[in-house]
Amino acid sequence: MLNFPIHSPVEELTLPLFREKAVRVFIKRDDMIHPFISGNKWRKLKYHLQTALQQKKHHLVTFGGVWSNHLVATACTAAKFGLTSTAFIRGEELQTDALFFCKLFGMNLIFTDRESYRDKKKLFANEFENDNSAYFIDEGGAGIEALLGCAELASELTETYDHIFCAAGTGATAAGLIKGVSEKYPESRVSIVPVLKGADFVRREIASQITFETDFDFYPDYHFGGYAKSSPQLLQFIKEFSAQTGILLDPVYTGKMMFALFDLVKKDQFPSKSTLLAIHTGGLTGLLGFKDKFSNL
Numbered sequence: 149m150l151n152f153p154i155h156s157p158v159e160e161l162t163l164p165l166f167r168e169k170a171v172r173v174f175i176k177r178d179d180m181i182h183p184f185i186s187g188n189k190w191r192k193l194k195y196h197l198q199t200a201l202q203q204k205k206h207h208l209v210t211f212g213g214v215w216s217n218h219l220v221a222t223a224c225t226a227a228k229f230g231l232t233s234t235a236f237i238r239g240e241e242l243q244t245d246a247l248f249f250c251k252l253f254g255m256n257l258i259f260t261d262r263e264s265y266r267d268k269k270k271l272f273a274n275e276f277e278n279d280n281s282a283y284f285i286d287e288g289g290a291g292i293e294a295l296l297g298c299a300e301l302a303s304e305l306t307e308t309y310d311h312i313f314c315a316a317g318t319g320a321t322a323a324g325l326i327k328g329v330s331e332k333y334p335e336s337r338v339s340i341v342p343v344l345k346g347a348d349f350v351r352r353e354i355a356s357q358i359t360f361e362t363d364f365d366f367y368p369d370y371h372f373g374g375y376a377k378s379s380p381q382l383l384q385f386i387k388e389f390s391a392q393t394g395i396l397l398d399p400v401y402t403g404k405m406m407f408a409l410f411d412l413v414k415k416d417q418f419p420s421k422s423t424l425l426a427i428h429t430g431g432l433t434g435l436l437g438f439k440d441k442f443s444n445l
């Protein structure tokens with residue numbers, strides 16, 4: 149087993165809005181799992197790492213964009229567990245804070261044009277045909293490993309919550325969470341907030357990964373224009389939330405999820421005495437991509 153104990157406490161958010169509406173809101177601090185192997189990215193990587201170690205493959209190879217939290221997490225994981233790492237990066241060469249961290253953690257970066265990036269198996273096969281220490285991890289860590297890792301979150305809970313909120317990009321984390329929660333806390337409802345526009349395929353993707361009959365709530369209207377798009381209203385919300393709680397949110401994922409939760413509470417979506425749990429999926433290096441936008445507020 150991996151020597152990496154999970155530290156992700158549940159804290160209550162005591163804010164005037166929640167008192168006024170008589171709901172209790174908690175946050176599960178997956179952002180505290182690790183500063184760089186953060187949130188859902190550790191949960192998605194854990195079983196990949198275990199398999200790689202079992203197969204004596206000491207070179208993690210994966211894929212992502214220039215702001216990918218998954219790349220930062222993979223780079224840091226490799227460094228921490230004595231492995232090496234390579235990433236195929238989508239698009240032309242660009243320096244970002246996320247890639248800066250990847251490089252510090254020793255990751256080898258290969259910038260790849262968007263056309264060839266589509267065929268990840270082929271990229272991997274071409275580059276590493278003579279390297280049988282290389283272990284393939286799909287973009288974002290997707291796969292059955294991610295589903296199992298994310299489902300484990302539910303077994304760390306010690307209370308029942310009426311609603312459990314989580315942001316979705318690809319929906320892999322959401323699918324795992326729904327699986328775990330439906331097994332351990334069948335009375336709880338999971339509420340998914342997709343962060344991209346036209347997220348119907350995300351809903352289908354989630355539904356396709358949970359092989360049993362489970363219902364979940366889906367709130368597709370909090371994308372703020374699309375993936376990694378934001379608005380002054382969203383950034384203002386994040387600023388106020390951070391100042392009131394000491395907890396940071398990023399505009400790409402957790403900011404949108406938390407904005408949705410606040411908005412639904414404001415609109416009396418939940419009866420008084422409801423208990424809500426928000427999953428902080430981490431990924432705070434993403435905030436650094438928005439420094440300029442925040443400075444205009």
Ligand SMILES: *Cc1c(COP(=O)(O)O)cnc(C)c1O
Nearest residue numbers: 317318319320321401429430431
């Ligand atoms: C990657 C990421 C997500 C989305 O995870 P999916 O499994 O792709 O849905 C959510 N929150 C944060 C902070 C992330 O970095």
